[in-house]
Amino acid sequence: MQLTQNHSVSLRLTAVAVLALTAGLAGAQDVQTVRIAHAGPTSGGIAHIGKDTENGVRMAIDEINTQGIVIGGKKIKFELAAEDDAGDPRQATAVAQKLCDSKVAGVVGHLQSGTTIPASSVYNKCDLPHITVAATNPDVTKRGYATTFRLIADDNALGAALAVHASDKLKLKTVAVIDDRTAYGQGLANVFKATARQKGMQVVAEEFTTDKATDFMAILTNIKSKKPDAVFYGGLDSQAGPMLRQMDQLGMANVKFFGGDGLCTEKLGALASKAPTLKNVTCATGGASVEKMQGGAAWKKKYDARFPGQFQIYSPYAYDATFVLVDAMKRAKSVDPVVYAPFIGKTKLKGITANIAFTPKGELTVPAVTLYAFKNNVRAEMN
Structure with missing residues (x-):
């Protein structure tokens, strides 16, 4: 009788362990990894500017991952896919094709107009949304691609x-x-x-x-x-x-x-x-100077603590662009670029840089311009 009871207890414990393991595996399977890319020059003469924008995307992704976001019934973990286009148009198109082929969910980039314009054609063909936070040539959005957005005033x-x-x-x-x-x-x-x-x-x-x-x-x-x-x-x-x-x-x-x-x-x-x-x-x-952005001062304090001495200019916009992509995914209830891309154009988001909304061509509805001078060798906003 004692042996039977022990055997019964053993079976029950085994069943509980199997259930726990199954639940754990199911929980793990419910977490979907979604990659958001940054594409820009992180080598060459303006690597410092490209690294600054990459930092902004990285910072946003880390903060978003603390929010326990669920999209389409699945817990989402975002990861950064960082690509260097070296500021070269040919390398930019190669990077864009690589990001299309590797099925990233969205792109923050590219940095320059000369890289963004050719890359945008590649993204348009594979239906991959991208947001440039720095390319200012008006031609970036002239072709009316539904996948191209700009988060800054143009030339x-x-x-x-x-x-x-x-x-x-x-x-x-x-x-x-x-x-x-x-x-x-x-x-x-x-x-x-x-x-x-x-x-x-x-x-x-x-x-x-x-x-x-x-x-x-x-x-x-x-x-x-x-x-x-x-x-x-x-x-x-x-x-x-x-x-x-x-x-x-x-x-x-x-x-x-x-x-x-x-x-x-x-x-x-x-x-x-x-x-x-x-x-x-x-x-x-x-856009506004970081000191005059809504929440900009507090944001820059966090940025400087994590990336001391690396701030240049565009990282707040890269940070906001990442949140724009994720916000569109949440409203679309999908991380599929084809499904959520139309929701980017309907964005109404209070970002660090501004209250963000887009025109039908992917431009900001209310772009701002700030003039600067250099006083004692340091950049300072003009009055």
Whole structure:
């Protein structure tokens, strides 16, 4: 009898263990891993900007994973798929195809207009939504892809704001224009030139370089001979820094210097080796300064604690873009890009950067522009 009772107890314990194991396996199976990608330059001359946006996505994913999100009856664990496009259009399209083939759920990227525009065609073909937080050329959304969204003001807003400031506020009469021959640099320069001419300014020189160059002495010498009140550069901080140093060497200490968001970074002072010409810089970014974003100060404190010394400019937008993707998935009750993509266009989300909503073309309904100067070699918002 005792043996029978022990055997019965043993069977019951075994059954309980099997049930517990089965429940555990079922629970594990109910957790679905969903990958959100960041695509941008994390190597090369502007790696510091690409790493900043990647940090924003990583920070958002980690916070979202603490919320216990359930979509379509399954617990969701988000993971970051980080890809380096090296700022190269051909590599960007290869990265885009890789992300399509590997079935990521959405993409935050790319960083530059020259990489975003070709990559957007790839994403459109495979129905994969992507949100750029930095590419400002208007052509990014002109084709009307239902998979393409922009979380920042475009060049029409940035270039025009800089030209209006140069003409109306600073009363400048002449300007020389340089661009880096990328989609971003040319697009921004063209908008600035058109608006400057409308305001009565004279464009006395038009020069170009590349987004890999470091020696600008020849074009700056030519520009100096035209005696412009200002130089506008359509390009990135990795070229603007050396350009400012060389302007100082050529005695162009009184020439104003304008540029867009690509050079309006925290690192410009260091790249310019704190040249005296930094005091002449006026640059524009889409959106509000992080200090004036809703919740921006508290967010930046968390960012700096996790990524000390790495903040540049776009990480708050990358952070918000990640939440936009996940918010659309939740409302669609699906992580399938084909299913949830239409819900992105219906976004009404209170983000760190702004209250986010999109036009039918994927642009922000209310984009903002902020002008900055450099005071004591540090970027500071202009009053």
